[in-house]
Amino acid sequence: MALERTLSIIKPDAVAKNVIGEILTRFEKADLKIVAAKMIQLSQEQAEGFYAEHKERPFFGDLVSFMTSGPVVVQVLEGDNAIAKNRELMGATNPQEAAAGTIRADFASSIDANAVHGSDSPASAEREVAYFFAADEITSR
Ligand code: RTP
Numbered sequence: 001m002a003l004e005r006t007l008s009i010i011k012p013d014a015v016a017k018n019v020i021g022e023i024l025t026r027f028e029k030a031d032l033k034i035v036a037a038k039m040i041q042l043s044q045e046q047a048e049g050f051y052a053e054h055k056e057r058p059f060f061g062d063l064v065s066f067m068t069s070g071p072v073v074v075q076v077l078e079g080d081n082a083i084a085k086n087r088e089l090m091g092a093t094n095p096q097e098a099a100a101g102t103i104r105a106d107f108a109s110s111i112d113a114n115a116v117h118g119s120d121s122p123a124s125a126e127r128e129v130a131y132f133f134a135a136d137e138i139t140s141r
């Protein structure tokens, strides 16, 4: 299995619900290491740039306003198969379709307020990690 890094974001709804620790615990219990982390308030420009691939989608405006509605916690997770493993822990985008025991099944409220983001491929992981973290902000252990 490949040692990978992936970008995770705890979205404003989950921060507001005070479940940052519960979500981070799931990553740690699944043997993903948190090798970088910070809490930030995204600007409109930052959110638009991050989700640029969805620019033409009908939900883009709602997505950007939701992601800027409060602070988020961005982290880099490292481990075997980290990208797919994190997507499994997250569950489906729509919490009503998310498997029992996943982060979105347990903490998301709607398809917009769906608790977490996770990179969906090695190429997006590389872009997204670099979007939020300089190389010297990521530790190795
Ligand atoms: P994410 O990028 O946040 O990890 O979520 P994802 O891969 O599961 O979903 P994606 O297709 O990349 O969509 C990004 C975010 O946009 C919102 N969305 N709304 N109303 C809708 O039909 C719709 N579809 C997507 C969700 O908040 C989703 O997480």
Ligand code: MG
Pocket (backbone or CB within 6 Å): 118, 120
């Ligand atoms: Mg996505």
